[in-house]
Amino acid sequence: MTDALLDIWTAATTPAPRPGVVPVLLLGGVALVLAQLPLLRQAVTVVHEAGHAVVAVAVGRRVSGIRLHADASGLTLSRGRPRGPGMVATLLAGYPAPTVLGVVAAAAVAGGYAVGLLWALVLGTAVLVLAVRNVYGLLVLLGLGGAVAAASWFLPPTTLGWVAVLLVWVLLLTAPRTVLELFRTPARRDTRSDPAQLAQVTRVPRLLWLLLMLVTTVAGAVLGGVLLLR
Template structure:
């Protein structure tokens, strides 16, 4: 079974034409920037956001205590280690760029014909996050997403897999800047709370707006680079 799973994950399909890819991009844009659609996509974005925090924290030797995903599409990752210093700064920095960078890597995989690998990588991410989830709602979100994508990847024909992978990648690339816009709006309304930008301000002394701008530059840059890969007109 593992051999068959690897065969499915490593199978290649021809990249979609730039016209078809652009069509999927337009659909993803409508979904990610509409109120109802954005709320659904935001669960995926939050999952990848928190996975980014967890991955960097683990790589830097911090002890992971758990991840919580909430019904309002927010999330939190708790790790133990030095409360200050480069490790904590890097952990906080990883969240907002994570969906954009994952989307960018996904765009390059799609360009190389590995649409199935994009979806199975998402299933693997869900499996790893499942080990760290510490609340019932988060468990439900990860299970529904992971099991749903796994079943689709196992049963759907190649054309459906490609289309789904393109939608997922476009959604990540487009929703990542939207998340930064939401962060900026919350700051302007005075709802700063314990956002990543505010925590970075307290740790580094640099203003929160500067960190928000940095998140915006990374996410927009990833969107531009990913779009050029997904829509290779020339």
């Protein structure tokens, strides 16, 4: 076990060659197609709910649990004041979370630490397993974490660079699309989404929260793309 952990640490902290500009662009096109797959949509949902959980803990709320559903939706329950800055930050964190992770991951890949990024994702998935509260969510996390761990262990660093770039593109490109999907839902029918709850908590119109999330995710996608391509 000690030797295996040492091997993982060495691989994660050793810079490796990263894909060139043309492969990065091609992987971006592939990501646009693969982002429709249920498994990858679930992966983005995991990051979304993790964003809620991390910020909830950061502002002093108590996370009761995370649930993931087969329709690629999720729910993070936390306890604390029902209004105020902490609640606003917790509700606001979900949709930008894939973008934030995507930008950080793009910086890691640009620095040659694609393998370290993948092992960090495995560790993050393991932590989330402790917070999940339904069987389906547990299976999703075990499947995602196991797949990334297996790839990180068996594939060569060059191939892992391609895998990491693909995952980064999925995060960066999917985040704005999920926000755009909310624009198609009439406000009178949307009472449970993050922007709708933010409107209830702050009395700021749902549309303004949607616009803020869209600008944030689009700007993050551009920044992450620049980091990958520089």
